[in-house]
Amino acid sequence: MTTTNPSVARAHEDGRRGGGRRGGRRPGDRSSSVPPYPRAPAYLTYLAGKLSGAVVSLLAVLVTGFFLFRIVPGDPVAAMTRGMPTSAEQLATLRRQFGLDLPVWRQFTDYCGRALTGDLGTSYQFRQPVGELIAQRLPATLLLTGVAVVLYSALGLWLGTRSAWRHGGLGDRLNTGLALTLWSVPSFWLGLLLIIVFSVGVGPVPGLFPTGGMSSGTTTGPAQVLDVAHHMVLPVLTLVAVGYAQTLLVTRASLLDEMGGDYLVTARAKGLRDDLVRRRHAVPNALLPTVTMVFINLGHVAAGSILVETVFSWPGLGGLFYQALSVPDLPLVQGLFMVFAGAMIVMNLLADLAYPLLDPRVGR
Known part of the structure; x- marks a missing residue:
C-alpha cells in the first residue's frame, strides 16, 4: 500500500492544470496580466456612470443656454425693426408674437418643454423653424x-x-x-x-x-x-x-x-x-x-x-x-448652442467608451 503526500499531490495537480509549467503561469504571461478587455459587470458600471454624466451635462446645457443669452445686451425686436417706422403698438405685437412679453419663468418652462420634444422654436429674423435652418x-x-x-x-x-x-x-x-x-x-x-x-x-x-x-x-x-x-x-x-x-x-x-x-x-x-x-x-x-x-x-x-x-x-x-x-435671435442662438454643446458631449462620451478598448485598466 502506497501513501501519497498531500502537498506533493497538490503540486502535481497544479502543474498538470498549468500545462506542465511551474506554478501554472510564467512571469509576463498574458493570462497573468490585465485581461485584454474589461469584464462585463465592471464595464457596465463604467458605462452607466458615463451615460448618466452625459445626461446631466445635456440638462445643464439646456438650462445654461436659456439664461446665458438673455444677459447678452440687445433687444431682438428693436434690432429687427431698426431703420423702419414702427409704432409702439407694432412693437408690442411683435413682442407678443415672439413670447417676449411673458414672465421669464414662463419663457423658461415653454423653452424646456419644446426642447425636450425636439422643437427648437422659430427664428425671429428668418421666420423659419430653427431645426430647418x-x-x-x-x-x-x-x-x-x-x-x-x-x-x-x-x-x-x-x-x-x-x-x-x-x-x-x-x-x-x-x-x-x-x-x-x-x-x-x-x-x-x-x-x-x-x-x-x-x-x-x-x-x-x-x-x-x-x-x-x-x-x-x-x-x-x-x-x-x-x-x-x-x-x-x-x-x-x-x-x-x-x-x-x-x-x-x-x-x-x-x-x-x-x-x-x-x-x-x-x-x-x-x-x-x-x-x-x-x-x-x-x-x-x-x-x-x-x-x-x-x-x-x-x-x-x-x-x-x-x-x-x-x-x-x-x-x-x-x-x-x-x-x-x-440680433440676438434667441431661439436660433439657443438651438445652435444646444447642437454645438450636444455634439461635444456625445464625442466626449464616445471617447470615454473607447478608453477601455485601448487600456483595459480604465473600465475595471
Missing part, C-alpha cells in the same frame, strides 16, 4: 470642418510621433517651434492674412483663390465640385494650420512620457526593430490623450468654426451663429 447649413459645416479635422489629425499624429521618437534633433526642434507658433496664432487673424496674400495678392503673388463663399454659383456637375474645392482651400488651410499644431504637441508630449518605460527596453532587448517598437508598443500606450483630443475635434465638426466661417463667409453653422448672436 440648422439642417440647411449643416452640410456646409460638415464638409469644411470634416475635411480639416481628418487632415490635421492625421498630420499631427504622424509628425507628433516622429518628433517624439527623435526628440532633440533638428526635425523635432523645427516641428515643435512651428507648431507652437501656429497654435498661438488666432485663427481669424491667420485667415485674414491668407486672404490678403492669396486672394487679394501681394507684390508678385497673384490672387489665386476667392475671398469667401462656398461656390461661385455659375457651375454645375463636376465643375461645381472643383469650384467648391477651390473655395475650400484657404479656410481648410487655416483650420489645418491651427489644428495640426495642437495635435502634434499633445501626441509628442504623451509619447515622450512613455519613452522611458521598461517595456520598451525589453522590446528592444528582444531584437525588435525600432519602428516596430514604436508602432506596436509605444504609440498604443500613448494614445489616450490623443484619442480624447481627436474626439473633441470630431465634436467641432458639427460645431464648425465660428471665426473661420465668418471670415471666409462660409454658409455653415458658425456663420449662422454669428448672424443670430448679432
Whole structure:
C-alpha cells in the first residue's frame, strides 16, 4: 500500500492544470496580466456612470443656454425693426408674437418643454423653424470642418510621433517651434492674412483663390465640385494650420512620457526593430490623450468654426451663429448652442467608451 503526500499531490495537480509549467503561469504571461478587455459587470458600471454624466451635462446645457443669452445686451425686436417706422403698438405685437412679453419663468418652462420634444422654436429674423435652418447649413459645416479635422489629425499624429521618437534633433526642434507658433496664432487673424496674400495678392503673388463663399454659383456637375474645392482651400488651410499644431504637441508630449518605460527596453532587448517598437508598443500606450483630443475635434465638426466661417463667409453653422448672436435671435442662438454643446458631449462620451478598448485598466 502506497501513501501519497498531500502537498506533493497538490503540486502535481497544479502543474498538470498549468500545462506542465511551474506554478501554472510564467512571469509576463498574458493570462497573468490585465485581461485584454474589461469584464462585463465592471464595464457596465463604467458605462452607466458615463451615460448618466452625459445626461446631466445635456440638462445643464439646456438650462445654461436659456439664461446665458438673455444677459447678452440687445433687444431682438428693436434690432429687427431698426431703420423702419414702427409704432409702439407694432412693437408690442411683435413682442407678443415672439413670447417676449411673458414672465421669464414662463419663457423658461415653454423653452424646456419644446426642447425636450425636439422643437427648437422659430427664428425671429428668418421666420423659419430653427431645426430647418440648422439642417440647411449643416452640410456646409460638415464638409469644411470634416475635411480639416481628418487632415490635421492625421498630420499631427504622424509628425507628433516622429518628433517624439527623435526628440532633440533638428526635425523635432523645427516641428515643435512651428507648431507652437501656429497654435498661438488666432485663427481669424491667420485667415485674414491668407486672404490678403492669396486672394487679394501681394507684390508678385497673384490672387489665386476667392475671398469667401462656398461656390461661385455659375457651375454645375463636376465643375461645381472643383469650384467648391477651390473655395475650400484657404479656410481648410487655416483650420489645418491651427489644428495640426495642437495635435502634434499633445501626441509628442504623451509619447515622450512613455519613452522611458521598461517595456520598451525589453522590446528592444528582444531584437525588435525600432519602428516596430514604436508602432506596436509605444504609440498604443500613448494614445489616450490623443484619442480624447481627436474626439473633441470630431465634436467641432458639427460645431464648425465660428471665426473661420465668418471670415471666409462660409454658409455653415458658425456663420449662422454669428448672424443670430448679432440680433440676438434667441431661439436660433439657443438651438445652435444646444447642437454645438450636444455634439461635444456625445464625442466626449464616445471617447470615454473607447478608453477601455485601448487600456483595459480604465473600465475595471
